[in-house]
Amino acid sequence: MWDRREAERLEQRIRVERDGTVTALSGKIDFGQGLRTAFAQIVADELDVPIERVNMVLGDTDQVPFDFGTFGSHSVAQEAPLLRKAAAFARRQLIARASTKLGVSGEKLDTDAGAVVGRGKRVLYGELIDSEPLAGVIPDRVALMPETRRKYAGRPTPHVEARDIVTGQATFVADVRLPNMARGAMVRPPARGAKLRSVDDSTARKMPGVVAVVRQGDVVGVVAERDEQARAAAAAVEADWHALPVEGPTAEVPMRSDPEVDERLHGAAMRLAQTYVLPPIANAPIGPSAAVADVRADGATMYVGTHRPFGVREQVAKTVGLPEKNVRVLPQITSGTYGRNSHADAAIEAAILSKGSGRPVLLQWTREEEFAWSPSRPEAVLEISAGLDADGHIVSWRYDEHTNVHTAAGLDPGVLGVTSGRNAVPPYAGFPSRVTLHIEPTRLRTANFRSLAAAENVFAIESFMDELAALSGQDPLAFRLRHIDDERFRRVVERVA
Secondary structure (H helix, E strand, O other), X not given: OOOOOOOOEHHHOEEXXXXXXXXXXXXXXXXXXXXXXXXXXXXXXXXXXXXXXXXEEEOOOOOOOOOOOOOOOOHHHHHHHHHHHHHHHHHHHHHHHHHHHHOOOHHHOEEOOOEEEEOOEEEEHHHHOOOOOOOOEOOOOOOOOOHHHOOOOOOOOOOOOHHHHHOOOOOEHHHOOOOOOEEEEEEOOOOOOOEEEEEEOHHHHOOOOEEEEEEEOOEEEEEEOOHHHHHHHHHHOEEEEEOOOOOOXXXXXXXXXXXXXXXXXXXXXXXXEEEEEEOOEEOOOOOOOEEEEEEEOOEEEEEEOOOOHHHHHHHHHHHHOOOHHHEEEEEOEOOOOOOHHHOOHHHHHHHHHHHHHOOOEEEEOOHXXXXXXXXXXXXXXXXXXXXXXXXXXXXXXXXXEEEOOOOOOOOOOOOHHHOOOOOOOOOOOOXXXXXXXXXXXXXXXXXXXXXXXXXHHHHHHHHHHHHHHHHOOOOHHHHHHOOOOOHHHHHHHHHHO
């Protein structure tokens, strides 16, 4: 699910430049969680170079290995071993080259602050990079730098982008400027899923600064020299829409079905039923969605804020009719979100406007557009019933999660357990349970939000555990521990209590 990589090559991961700096590459994206710094720490340690000499390239689809996306707090766990191994392999190659250059056995050579040293000799990494860059398939096993020699990983390290961000030098999407770049604005329908019947753009085309009115299918937008000109012209476009109610899919999915749930519930000494309701929530990033598109006949370059640069590449390529390899996505610093940047709305619209006008286009959504048209966290109604015996043990558990589709994967049964039904099955043991996921229709556009359905399910389950403990007169911690048989889970609960 997370990647489609074959054996990686060193040149996809590490480049040692002639000036001694190191370029390291990853398909992951840093949108505030500090990945650029963490990855630089790993590479600096393994290559034995000062961290100031490490330049991280993240998400540039023309340079980095394919990556499915930056989700689920998996980035360091996934990328750290790969980057560490690549950097160690690069160090091994540098020592081999130095051995030839210095006439000293590689076994007698070591590295120190960006140089290979040994027998009183020292050669800088940059001096070992001539016409032959470091290359080759990264082996499965490479000797890594001993932990005792690591200078950065596991130690406080200044955020490598902090100064630029604080001083305003960092480039966000809306800061990108290209030669001959125009501005875009969209003509929005009255409702999600509306179909365009006709367009009268005669007035808009005559307005000041207007470059083009672009239509592709049910998408209509204006390209103008200035932002206010584009928005004024978009407001002047007369569009006739056919709006039909759009509702999401429905399904009923059993997540767990143990026997005797109802019988034990009816025969319990104590019973409790509760309903928890979570409303939809907007992502509402501090910076609304934006993208810069430069679409030409032979290719396209996209400047976007995204968790999924390769996903954006695929969608833009399909939209403008180009091969994927001809579309380059250059992720920019963007506002932190809890899933909003997984979607390529602004990028697709900007690409359509750029292709239709023949100009690079910056499209920036307004705050109103962000609230009206971006996806929200699905709402949830969570119904729980449970029974306790006379000693206060749970003897039956019934859980019905009513929610909407949480990801673009929809009702794919292979992923529902980790998306819309994530954490619906309680982590507690010793009793039969029936857990059912009900996907309910909605006219809202819903999508993944931080932790997917885990937020709603964990909130409901843990709140209900507190209520069960109160019903039976037990300490909430002791009550939980009575129903935990996983030792790791038990240690975690005891540690944080």
